[in-house]
Amino acid sequence: MDSYNKETIRNTYSAGLIHHLTLVVGLVCVGIGQTLLYTILGPASREIGISEFSVGIIVTIAALVITLSSGMWGRLIDRLGSRNAYLAGMIFYTTGTLFLGYGLHISVNHSISALSAFYLLLVIRSLTGFLTAGIHPAAMTYVAESTSSKERGAGIALIASAYGIGSIIGPILGSVIGKVSFLLPIFVASAISLLGVILGFFVLKPQKKSLTNKEKERILIRLTDKRVLPIFIGISLTYVGFSCFQQTLSFYVQDVFNLNPERSISKIGGLFATMAIFMIITQLLLIQIIKPSINFLLYCGMWSCVTGFMFLILTTQTFNGLYLACGFLGIGFGMMIPAIQSSASLAVTKDEQGGVSGFLFGASAFGY
Numbered sequence: 001m002d003s004y005n006k007e008t009i010r011n012t013y014s015a016g017l018i019h020h021l022t023l024v025v026g027l028v029c030v031g032i033g034q035t036l037l038y039t040i041l042g043p044a045s046r047e048i049g050i051s052e053f054s055v056g057i058i059v060t061i062a063a064l065v066i067t068l069s070s071g072m073w074g075r076l077i078d079r080l081g082s083r084n085a086y087l088a089g090m091i092f093y094t095t096g097t098l099f100l101g102y103g104l105h106i107s108v109n110h111s112i113s114a115l116s117a118f119y120l121l122l123v124i125r126s127l128t129g130f131l132t133a134g135i136h137p138a139a140m141t142y143v144a145e146s147t148s149s150k151e152r153g154a155g156i157a158l159i160a161s162a163y164g165i166g167s168i169i170g171p172i173l174g175s176v177i178g179k180v181s182f183l184l185p186i187f188v189a190s191a192i193s194l195l196g197v198i199l200g201f202f203v204l205k206p207q208k209k210s211l212t213n214k215e216k217e218r219i220l221i222r223l224t225d226k227r228v229l230p231i232f233i234g235i236s237l238t239y240v241g242f243s244c245f246q247q248t249l250s251f252y253v254q255d256v257f258n259l260n261p262e263r264s265i266s267k268i269g270g271l272f273a274t275m276a277i278f279m280i281i282t283q284l285l286l287i288q289i290i291k292p293s294i295n296f297l298l299y300c301g302m303w304s305c306v307t308g309f310m311f312l313i314l315t316t317q318t319f320n321g322l323y324l325a326c327g328f329l330g331i332g333f334g335m336m337i338p339a340i341q342s343s344a345s346l347a348v349t350k351d352e353q354g355g356v357s358g359f360l361f362g363a364s365a366f367g368y
Contacts, residue, residue, distance in 0.1 A: 018203060019142070019204055020143060020158055022199055022200055022204055023139045023143070023200070023204075024165070025199055025200075026086070026139070026162075026193075026197070026200050027136070027159060028165045028166040028196070030132075030136075030162075030193065031166015031169075031170060032170040032189050032192060033097045033170070033189040033190070035166060035170030035171055036170045037186075038246045038249075039170065039265055039272060040174065040182075040185065040186065040265060041250065042055070042249075042250025042251050042264070042268070043261035043262075043264045043265055044107075044108055044183070044261070047108045047261060048107045048110075050114050056247065058118070059125075059247055059368065060368070062128075063129070063243075065130050065133075066133045066365035067365040069130050073133045073134035076134060077134060077137055077138050082138045083138075083142065083204045083205060085138040085141075086135060086142065086200065086204070087197060088134070089135035090132075090135060090197045090200060092128065093128065093131075093132040094190055095190075096127065096128030096131065096132060097186060100124050100128065100186060101186035101190060104183050104186065107120065108183065133365070136159075137360070139159050140159055140360070158283070158288065165280055166276075170189070170269075170272070171272045172269065172273060173188060174269050228347055231360075234343075235341070235344075235360060235363040235364055236364070236366045236367040238333070238336050238364075239363075239364045239366075242333055242367070243367055243368040249268060249271060253267050253271070257317075257319075267319070270323075271322055274323050274327055274330065275326040275333075278329075278331050278334060279331075281330075282330070282331050283334050283338060286335075287335075297338070298335070298336060298339045298340070300335055301331070301335030301339065302336065303332075304329070304331045304332030304335065305328070305329060305332030305333065305336065308325045308326070
């Protein structure tokens with residue numbers, strides 16, 4: 001009997017690990033596309049003829065759409081199942097990335113006016129945000145359903161690390177393929193995310209869809225909930241700093257160092273990759289092996305972020321200073337993001353995991 005139980009546990013663990021790695025592969029694809037977007041959008045906007053403020057409006061409205069739709073996706077995850085919600089989001093993400101590449105292509109080639117390009121990119125990003133807001137919550141819900149409370153922090157950190165992995169591959173992809181064609185990396189990212197869809201379809205297990213009315217009421221996570229309100233504030237402020245850095249870096253590098261679009265993408269890709277590498281080291285090595293407490297991650301992560309931003313302020317107009325700042329920011333955000341996400345997951349019941357996952361994703365989008 002003991003041997004049977006051990007074998008069952010071993011098989012369950014192996015299956016769970018394969019499922020989690022499948023989710024990681026899909027989210028890596030999302031990370032590739034998102035990082036490529038921030039790498040390319042700045043230089044592309046200069047070629048199109050739209051201002052930095054207009055780019056900020058596109059990002060802000062798309063993030064607002066995600067914020068407003070995240071609660072809906074939290075409920076849909078529990079009705080459809082985390083697997084189905086995840087796959088639906090990945091399919092929409094693949095399609096949205098393809099349309100974004102086409103929109104940027106006709107905009108850069110001035111087939112449409114700058115004003116039309118602004119509205120087109122705004123619609124594509126907003127619609128894609130609405131349809132894909134369930135990807136990360138569904139992945140985190142899948143992990144929460146398949147891990148114990150003790151293992152959840154490491155499991156969620158593994159999922160969080162996927163974005164960092166994509167953030168390494170994305171800039172490298174942009175730097176290499178971007179030399180062939182300015183916008184080719186976007187179309188390649190769409191093809192890669194399609195592979196994530198196919199893998200998820202064959203590996204992930206179907207989830208239960210039915211819920212009672214009482215369960216549906218309990219799953220809804222409100223902003224006034226005292227268990228999660230401090231977490232909402234914390235994740236929002238964390239992503240304010242994270243998004244400010246991402247959205248302004250490309251403009252800063254191109255202007256301060258007076259670089260052309262192709263050269264800018266190469267340099268920006270290196271900086272984003274540096275931050276992502278340190279995020280990966282933090283999340284895959286430090287957290288997974290040492291498994292430090294949430295309080296330790298929050299405290300050390302906060303001071304690492306402060307140090308990184310101070311380097312940005314004090315070491316202007318030097319790439320060495322920017323690389324050093326990106327390293328500290330990678331460590332800091334690599335600690336803080338999974339720590340806050342784990343706090344939210346542990347603050348609610350298992351039946352509320354889908355709701356809190358959508359709540360968390362909305363909080364991060366609110367930060368953007």
